[in-house]
Amino acid sequence: MTTTTRDVPIEQIRPGANQARRRFDEAALDELAESLRASGVIQPVVLRSIDDGYELLAGERRWRAAQRAGMKRIPAIVRNDLDPVSAQVLGLVENLQRESLSPMETAQGLRRLADLLELTHEAIGHRIGKSRVYVSNFLRLLKLCDEVSAMVDAGELSMGHARALAGVAPEQQKRMADECLRRSWTVRQLEKALARAAAPKPADGRREPEWERLERALGEHLACPVTLQADGSGRGELRLRFFSLDELDGLLEQLGYRE
Template sequence: MGRKALGRGLGALLPEHSEDEGSRVRHIPVADIEPNPFQPRMNLDEAGIEELKRSIQEKGVIQPIVVRKLEGGRYQIVIGERRWRAVKEAGMETIPAIVREVSSAEEMIELALVENIQREDLNPIDEANAYRVLMEECHLTQEEVAQRVGKDRSTVANLLRLLKLPDEVQERILDGELSMGHARALLALEDPQEQVRLCREIIKNGWSVRKVEQVVRARRAVRREEKPKDKDPILRDLEEELQRALGTAVRIVQGGKKGRIEIEFYSNRDLERLVALLMR
């Protein structure tokens, strides 16, 4: 049996004409409404909800939420959980809502996730998780997901790759401490522990995406030049300690009783920073 093609976001749910919308909006008790179990946002911004609450107190709810009817006279949010939470915080007893017939849990998931994905302020990790849920619960391919949300398949694929990063790195992206650009640079490193270490260095030093890309290229070049089995474990440990201390790629080359230490720098300012660290 063919599936109903969705992916129009709010357009799939809200009436196209204002007169139709007016006839369908109801004022439903806030206490009778349940949150959406498929809300893609892992962290609902409390500051944002507080700002929305103040706006609602001043101007009211401009756009109704969308709900589906449950048994026992209750409702479940399809779209508009932030508005619902803001209304609750404002102490209002009812909220304007449009009741829609949603025939299956699969359709509920798709409608809720697609609308959120089409918003510009969705965190990359939240967006990636939304794609993952769409693929797993709605049995969609990356290409089908891309069609429903109106994005290139490569965009969907790149976001899904973020979910391969260690949990600590994903948390930093969720918190806004790392950008999508930083995350993509970290993906070029194969070792999860190295990804975490570099993540911490980025936050500590406030590195730009370009700086991180330079560091990653240098570290990958070092890995290509030498096989781990050819390097003395003690020297590898010393390299890692120096890299953590200096915040850049370091290579120790030993030949007999002599050797050299190679320290990467990427600009005059970076060189001055390294000299200052070494002169302490």
């Protein structure tokens, strides 16, 4: 592997077209710029040579802050040993490992990594030093409609709220998200509301609170949406929802099933 470190003129650097990060907090960039003025750039950015300069693979936030700080050059590691796909993977892995992306940027980055390398959720997790559950939870966010995705990235909805909403139809997501914000629901309260909306109702419209408590407990234990319904004779059904084959594998493992 050929790597060199050098001070590169900032104006010769172009951000890569496939950068995972799309949103930059202006106040945070100003704070980083102040830090760079005081202490300089401690961690080099990562570049690859292109015809008219350098392509930025990792460190776009530092590069942007350095421009705000009035710096003319920035320390960089130049990776000319990488082909275009490997260059994309390096940038994705660096951002995912640093957890410097928004929730939806993370989800999109993980999907791109899976598509580029044809990896399972478990293999992606191993590549970035995270668990399979971490990967599956973020990839589930890709099922969210655009309006709810924007709420998640804006911090209006937590990851727990987002995972719960990803399990319902897109046309229901926005309505339930708005209700969640209006009522300031916790994740558990949102899950309960979604379960009530999805569960078939008995003829008299009533549902025993013991069944609801058991339903919530099972959902927390198995880390998946659970619907539990029974009639007066004790007959009923238990439904477990999963959103990918990787999640199904994890759920079967939780239940102690081995092929």
